[in-house]
Every structure is written in structure tokens, then in C-alpha cells.
Amino acid sequence: MRRRLAGISLLGVLALTAAACGSGGGSGGSTPPANGPVTITMWTRAATQTQSERLVAAYNSSHKNQVKLTVIPTDNYQPRIAAAAGAKQLPDVFAADVIFVPNYTSQGLFMDVSERVAALPYKDSLAPSHMKLGTLDGRQYTLPHTLDLSVWFWNKDLYAKAGLDPEKGPKTLKEFAEQATTIQDKLGKDGKVHGTFFGGNCGGCYVFTFWPSVWAAGAQVMNAEGTTSLNDQPAMTDVFKVYHDLYAKKATGPTAKEEQGPTWTGFFPKGEIGVMPMPSTTLGLMPKDMKIGVTPIAGPDGGESTFVGGDSVGISATSKNPDAAWEFLSWTVSDDAQVEVMAKNKDVLARTDLASNKYSSEDPRVVLINSLVAKGQTPFALRFGQTFNDPQGPWLRLAREAVFGDAAKVPQLNTEITKSLQQ
Template sequence: MKAMLAAVVLVLATACGADRSGAADDGTTLTLWTRAATEAVSKAYADAYNASHRNKIEVTAYPNEEYPAKLASAAGAKALPDLFAADVVFAPQYAAQGLWADVSEQFKSLPFKDSVAPSHVRAGTWEGHNFAVPHTIDLSVMLYNKDLYAKAGLDPEKPPRTLTEFTEHARKIDQLGGDVHGTYFGGNCGGCVEFTLWPSVWAAGGDVLDADGLSAKVDSPEMAAVFAVYRDLYDQGVASPASKGEAGPTWLGALQGGKVGIAPGPSVWLDAIEAKGVEVGVAPIPGITGGESTFVGGDAIGIGATSSKAEQAWDFLAWTMSDEAQVEVVAKRKGVPVRTDLAANKHSSADPRLVTVNGLVAKGKTPYARNFNATFNDPQGPWLTTVRGALFGDASAALMAGNEAITKSLRQE
């Protein structure tokens, strides 16, 4: 797949210079591809845009696991859609491979450019040029069961402000006994662990990668300390035993069951958990002694490099970041706005938890690495082996060996 993508870079770069003349909203039909996980939001954007513009957006969604190959095939055939979104961790790779058109000048002209999610903007930047903008945002937060907090004698309105307090709260809830557990985590899921544990490393002032995404820093004192917290909670039985085998599919269900006290997880799960009758509190993910951060996930979107409708496509992208779209499409659906200046708006202000979540966009990070997916998300990559060793084996040796293997993977051509 990499070879095929690399082979078409020059062709795509040439296509970026295609004719972009004509009025931006002139009745053009634009194709937009997205992965299934983002389909609902993409269609909500399209429906609202189509209702107020002459241009029309046609959304096509593909299964998450098939989507990268679908894009690679389209790139090889020089037939990318006019617009396509992708998991934001793929953004540096796609930008480097020339799959998106350069939108640097258009982005610079936005009056609100400085408030667009900075970590997403960075992810879509390659060699100083902007190729993608935020499409959807998903954040990692602490989700806690208010009923279990009350039963354990904890204040449901006072979540932990340090990872040390997190362990204290989890242990106290675990003492309720029965089938109740203090916490839960995805111990057999590389993506789950990076999404929920890395923010504690960042909150403590540490990092996981260097600025260029070519060298790992997973053998740092901060990373070792965070892994030690979860390792101890598992060894002591405070974390559910099922945490060791959790590969992702049943992660949400464990929190919906109402038997887990507090656990880091995706902010988008808030409604899904409450739908099962669990009253949920939300808090930032802290470091060992304080601070707070989040993994700014979600999807980035750009203009397909082979599109001949770049001006019309940018009209749509600029509109999706406007006050109208972010408040009446995203915030109205309880989503996270892609702009930091809209964290508090007429919809989110009705629920203080949403204001808390939205405010984390400016404080979090999106890891930047061209080979991120193969290194960290692929179950066959070096990260999951590192995770398993750090949580359930020889932690020191796992982090040291993992750092070397991850760096090697990051530098793979």
C-alpha cells in the first residue's frame, strides 16, 4: 500500500494545480468520503450545508477497517473524491504522501484560524503547509459513576485532580465489594491505552514522541509512573480482571453496566453510558501530581489532490468551521466544537460537563508521526507488545525494549 501511494505522489502534486476558477457556490456536486465511525457527523454537516447552499455534498461512508485500503486504491487510480476525512492520526501520513491538496493560503485567510483546534491543525501540516483541517473531535476524559461515588462516601461533585487521587477513589469504590470494581481499562488494546494513558504523561510534563514523530520517548519516568499506577490497580484487584483481555469491543459495555467506579475513556461515550441509567460525571485526565490533558482524536478532512473542484470544496470546509456549523450542527448534537473560542456556547452551556470537555481541546495533544498507525494502532506493531509487557510483565524491560522498537518503526520508509 505504501509503495502504491508513494508512486502517485508526483501525479497528485501535479493535480493540485488543477483549474480552481469559478464561483465557490455555483451548484457543483462534491463527493465526500468518510469512515463509518464519522458518517453521522459528516452527513449532518452535508445536510445543513446542502440546505443553505447551491453546491451539494454527497457523503459515502466505508467500514473503518476497509477505509485506508479504499483511499489507497483511489489514489492509485488518480480518482480520489473531492473531499475525504480520515482518523486524525493518519493526517501526517496522507499529507506527506500528497493525497490532500495544499490549503495553506485558504486557511490563513480564515478570521478564526487561531482558534481552530491547534493539535489537529498541526496533524494536518507537512513541511510548513496545511493540508487538512478538523472535521470531528473526540477527547479522552475521566468518566465516573456518581451513584458509586455516593455509596463509597465520596463527593460525586469532586472528581480526582491527580492520578494519585484517582487511585484513592478507585480503591474506595472497589471496597464496596460484590461485582463492583474501582476502575477498568483496555489492557489488550494499543489504541485504548494511548488514548487514555498518554494524557497523564502529557499532564505530568512528559511526552511520548519527539516533535517530528521519528523518535519514541516511552521509556521516560513519566510513562513508567503512569503504567505503574494501572499495573498496581490491576495486581491489587481494584481494576476489573477483564481489563487484561479488553481489546476494545466490550470497553464501553463495561462502563454501561454500572459496576465500574471511574475510568478514562472517550468523551463521546457520555450519552451512551447515561442511556443505560448510569449517572456520569466527567473530569479531565490528570497527571500523577496534577495538571490535566487529553488525547485530541477524531477525524481530519481535506480536499482530494485529484479534485478539479478545489474552490468549491474549500467553500464547504470553511463553512464547517464557521460559527453556524460549529454551534448549530456540532454543539447542538452535543459534539465537541473544533474551535476553542466556541467551547462555551448556547448548547453546551446547558450542561457544565460539556463545557469542561470542550475546554480541553486547547490543552490536549494529537500525536504527530507519519508512521503512527503501523506503529501504535496495528495490533502487530511494537506498541501493543510494549503495553502488555509494561502492564502485565517486566515493566522496565518492556518500556526500554519498546522504545527501541517503536523508534525503528517510526523511521521505517
């Protein structure tokens, strides 16, 4: 979740190249089909390498057209896109962190595929939050590519040892805190086991794991335009207080305050944490003998939601092979790709109508995760990276004061967040 936007330099390049790239025009179908098989180029960031490689391999083995995939280090990805856009050398297809898709659509880097999407029989089942962020002025530019959701994991063995029911995870944030505290009190005396854990010095970690509790309570963290912060309102401050109290009780592990992101998911698989928010994609990476429960993130008194992260994918506005590119993209969200490639490997599906399938039905936890795609949210803000992910940005300062410091500073810091969003 440690996403970074390359700031003004990136957006400046994109703005300069917008006219050159254009909007792609209509459905992008004006280019005559090429004679014979076509090889299209695709870029993706390393964070989604595994899923992208699986999809490309399956497509290439079953289609005459082919896809040549290039995987770029995640931290270098956005500068690389900016440079390619400036040189008019974008690949035919490129994926992007869904949070930053609005930046690309607003600068005209993706081709308009509205009519093509409308013709898909399952168009209404495509991940709604990804589709929303890929829409600009009523036109559609991207499809969901990979999804990663925030959920609560609990360690059933630790629950049993602490006298908790191992089959009953938390249904509210208050229950989450109570169960984490019980784990800490009963099992934490040796310093090896802790009630919970989170990335306390990581802006992206906070938004991924704390904001769903606000949404579950029926509230928002920003206005719809992504220009005004609501992180000083009771829904958010109530969530902060729960984690503040857990930290004060020493139930969060000794390094939570310093955790900057790279290792925040590494403690749960070691059997050291009772219950904590985790990325859904880590479920398949857990030790095979570990008994893990999965439940939606809830608000203080109930409800459920999730941060729908991951990547969206679109055809570049300068692609010379839009028909071949669309053949590949539409195939990636087909029944065959979603079930036989994604579901088979326990990945979250891009379609809500396939949440329960022959593979996911083998594990109720996977069905639950898939079902949350329809209930979760992906926040929209053109200045998301600078405001919320940048370690020097105003959001991290607010979150750290609310959890570890002086909550009285939150209103002023929230004003700084709004100023950043409006720059």
C-alpha cells in the same frame, strides 16, 4: 481507537501516486467556477458517520451547491483511499483519522489550502492539534472535521455508596487510583462493581488513555519528529506503575487484561465501573438517569491533558471543484455549523472560541470537554499505525509487560518501538 494502517502496501501505493496527484498548487483556486450549482463528492469512514451526515444534511438544506456523502467501513477506509489515489479517482473531499493525516499530506493527496485558511477570521481558534498534523513544510492541507477527546468519567452514585464525595472526581492520577481502590474495596465484593477498567490488550486504547497523563506531567512520549520513543522514561513508567498496582489489587475488572478494544467502553454505562478513562463522544450516549462526573485526565501529581483524536478533512489534490469543496469545508467550521449542528448534538467543537455556547452552557461537562481541545495533544509519527495500533506491534508488547508483566523488559521493548518508528 482500534485504528490500523494498511502498512507497506498502502504507503507503497501512495508513493506511486504522489506524482500523479501533485500538491494541488497554491490555494486550489485556479479552476474557474462552474456554471450553476455543483455537487461535490465526499468520503468519510463509518467511525464519524453520524457527525458527517449531520453536517452534510444541514449544508445541503441551506446551499445551492450540494455534497454527496459516501460512508465507508472504517477497516476498509485506508485501502479504499489508496486504490482511489492510484486510479486518480479520489472524491472532491475526504476525511481521515487525524493520526494518519501526515501520511496523506506527505504523499500529496490533499490540496494546499494555506491561503484559504489564512483568510478565515477564526483561523487561530481552529483545533490546534488537528491543524498541526494537517501542516507540512509550513503549508496547510486540512481542517478539523470531528473531534474525540479522552477524559475521566466517574459514577456519582457509586461514589456516594462507597463514601466518596460524589461531586469531587480525581484531580491527579494518584487520586484516581485511590478512588478506584475505594470503590473496589467498598462495593466490589459481589464481583459486579469494579473500581476502574481499561483496554489492556489494545494498543490504541493505551495511547488514548495513558499518554494524556504523561502530557499532563509536562513530558512527552516521542520526540517531535516521531522517530524516537520516550516510553521508557519516568513520566511514562510512573503512569504504568499506577495501573500495574490497580491491576494487582484486582481493582480493574477481571477482563481488563484481555480487552482488545471493541467493548472497553461498554462497562461504564452499565453502572459497573467507579471511575475510568472514556472517549468524550460517549457522554451523549450514556443512560439519561445516570449521574456522571467528567474531569480532565491528570498526571500522577496533577496537570491536565487529553488525546485529541477524531478526523480531519481536506480537498483531494485531484478535485475538479476546489472552490465548491472549499465552500463546504469552510462552512463546516463556521459559527452556524459548529453551534447549530455540532454543539446542538453535544459533539466536541472544532473551534476553541466556541467552547462555551448556548447549547454547551446547559451542561458544564460539555464546556469542560470543549475547553480541553486547546490543551490536548495529537502525537505525530508517520509510522504510528504499525508501531502503536498494530496488535502485533512493539508498543502493545511494551505496555502489557509494564502493566501486567515484567517492567524490567521495558527499556529493550522501547528500543524496538524506536526501531519501528525509524523504518
